Amino acid sequence: MRKSPSRSKFQNFRTANFTRQRKGTQRGLIEKPTPTSQEPIPNTRTRLLIAWGLLMAAGLGLAINLYQLQIVNGAKLTEKARKQQMVNLRPFMPRRPVIDRGNNLLAIDRPVYTVFAHPKLFDKPNEEIAQLLAPILNKDAADLVKIFESKKSGITLVPALPEELADRFMRLNLNGFEFVQKYARFYPQEDLAADIVGYVNLDRRGQAGVEYSQEKLLERSVQTVRLSRAGNGALMPDHAPEGFLHFDDLQLQLTIDSRLQRAARSALKQQMEKFGAKRGGVIVMDAADGSLLALVSQPSYDPNQYSKADISLFKNWTVADLYEPGSTFKPLNVAIALENGVIRSDDTFNDPGSIQVADRIIKNAQNKSYGRINIAQILQHSSNIGMVQIIQRLQPNIYYNWLERLGLGQTVDTDLPFEVGSRLKSQEEFISSPIEPATTSFGQGFSLTPLQLVQMHGALANGGKLVTPHVVKGLVDSKGQMHYLPNRPMPRQIFSPATTQRVVEMMETVVSEGTGKVAQIPGYRIAGKTGTAQKASASGGYQVGARITSFVGILPVEAPRYVVLALVDEPKGENAYGSTVAAPIVKAVMEALIPIEQIPPSSTVNPVPADTGN
Structure with a gap:
């Protein structure tokens, strides 16, 4: 039988509707019930736009940060990194010996x-x-x-x-x-x-x-080096x-010779112990160039244990302390007078034992008088009266100018530290007071360092030149080759060679006939001068009973070159003089100097020549 078309359509409609209802029923079993007020659900496109926006913002921030690090702060950060990775190191370098x-x-x-x-x-x-x-x-x-x-x-x-x-x-x-x-x-x-x-x-x-x-x-010069450092800090x-x-x-x-230094120290310590002295010093100078062959000061200290030493010992008093030289300055005054032509070598003077200058009375040591004596005898006996009379022949202003030429009132140019300048009265005070030139004639009323006195006597030993006393020879390598020599001032000509040779030969009579006999060495011509000076007081005047004894020697007379000065401060005893305390030290030092410098014996002993004019 043939089916009706309208019925088929109805059946199809029912089937489709039934299917929809069934699907809806199944969906209802799985899904939650829809709420009464529904919220908007963002769709996929919106969510993608938000994600892309966040990524773009992060990328832009990163780009800006990279720009700051690489471009704006790049140089600073690079330098900071280098400092962290590198270390500046200045290696330890030992001092030169x-x-x-x-x-x-x-x-x-x-x-x-x-x-x-x-x-x-x-x-x-x-x-x-x-x-x-x-x-x-x-x-x-x-x-x-x-x-x-x-x-x-x-x-x-x-x-x-x-x-x-x-x-x-x-x-x-x-x-x-x-x-x-x-x-x-x-x-x-x-x-x-x-x-x-x-x-x-x-x-x-x-x-x-x-x-x-x-x-x-x-x-030693050393440059700072930069070394790389690992992450753990290791070089x-x-x-x-x-x-x-x-x-x-x-x-x-x-320039120091340890052998001579040792001999000088031994001789000095022996005399200091013998006379219970406060301190002492010895200086040996080669007057040819100012080289110091020995410079001893006692008491001293061990530099390996400097912390145990008295701090006052760190300054060498022969360089850093002033004193009045006394009679050791007399030969220099004789040289000034000879150079100015106010005296001749064979001039004589009357020494009655005292002389009045202005309102003062000047006397010889121990109130001795010597009568008629020549210039060499003035030095032999260390006559204060004879020296006053010699200097009185000089105009005070001329005398003062000569003292300045010698360096008084100035500081010695030396390579030793803590050197102090000598002291001399002002020119106005010196010229206006007759007592000033008079006391200066026998080494009082002014002050200098022992080193400066050696420099001045060096001018007598080398033909009249003021040289620079020094201890530094230079920098030398292990093979003995010299690499550096200090620049020193040119020597200044003060006296003529003829004048200095006459003065040195006069000083020879001090050793051969006068107060310096104890310094004689058989076979050698030695010139010298003793000194026993009062010690100035800080409050003015002089310390009662305190003296500083000294002796300066020049060797050899026929070809003067070496100057030896010994000083002993505040020796005790009635017989404590330059001749008894200091002269034996100079003799001992010269006895050590002769073989070290290979000084040949003198062939003859010459008398003091007559002055033939200046």
Whole structure:
């Protein structure tokens, strides 16, 4: 039978509607019921736009940050990184050694070790370790045991142990000890040349002597180097510039002769002990160029233990203290008078023992009178009266100008530190008061340093030139080749050679016939002059009973070259004079000087020649 079309459509409609209802029923079983007030749900496109916006904003921020880091702050950050990666290092460079003219070592940097003990780490009994260390450390074993028992760790056992002793210590292979290396200045001659060399403090800065005055020559030049540093802070030696630790082998050589220095010190100490003196000094100068061959000051100190010394000893008093030279200045006054033509070598003067100048009475030492005497005899007997009469022949203003030409009132140009200027009254005061030239004629009323007096007598020994006293010869390498010579002022001609030779020969009679006989050395012509001066008081006038004795010698008379000055301050005893205290020192020093300098004996002993005119 054929179906009806309308029925088929109805059936199809019902089937489709039923299907929709079934699907809706199934959907209702799975989904939640739709709320009454529905919220808007963003679609996929909106969400993509938001994500892209966030990514673009982040990218833009990153770009801006990169621009700030790379462009705006790039240079600063690069420099900061370099500073973090690199370290500026100034390597330790030892100071140059100091040697004498014979290449004997006077000062050197050497490695030392600070030794720390940690008893808690000992693997042997304290007593056993103490017994092993006692001979190395030069300490008592019982004392070491007490030290080990004082703390469990961190005991400073030795602050500066020399390298050779540290090597012996380390070879014992003892547990519980720590060695920290450092460098320390060492003075092998101890106090022999302390007054010249000086010392270096804990900060490695010179504080006295040439260690102070010549610090620029003693410090080796070294440049700061930049080394790479690893992330853990360790230095990277592969990046160190090649040869940056190389240093020269130059040494500071002095003009001092240690043999002569030792002889002078021994002679000085002997006389100081004999006369119970306060202090003393010896200076030996080669008048040809001003080289100081010896410069001794007593008491002295050990620069290896400078912290234990009296601080006043760090200034060499022969360079830094003033005194009135007394009769040792008389030969210079004779030279001034001869140079000005107011006296002749054979002139004579009457010495009654006293002379009145203005309202003052001037006397000789011990109130002695000598009658009619010549100029050489004035020096022989150290006549104050004769000297006053000689200087009275000079116009005061001319005399004053000559004193200034000699350097009075000025400071000696020397390479030693703490030099002070000599003192001379003002020209107005000197000229207006007749007593000033009179007292100056026999070495009082003004003051100078012992070094300056040696410089002036050097002019008598070298033909009339003022040279520069100095102790620095220069910088020399290990092969003896000189690399640096100091520039010094040209010598100034003060007196004529004829005048100085006559004065030196007059001074020879002081040794052969006068107050300096004790300085005689058989076979040698020696000139000299004694001095026994009152000590000026800080409050004015002179100290009662205090004197400074001195003797200056020149060797050899036939070819003058070497000047030796000895001073002894405040010797005790009735017989304490320049002739008894200081002259024996000069003789002992000259006896050491003769073989060192190979000075031949004098062939003849010449009399003082007559003056043939100036």
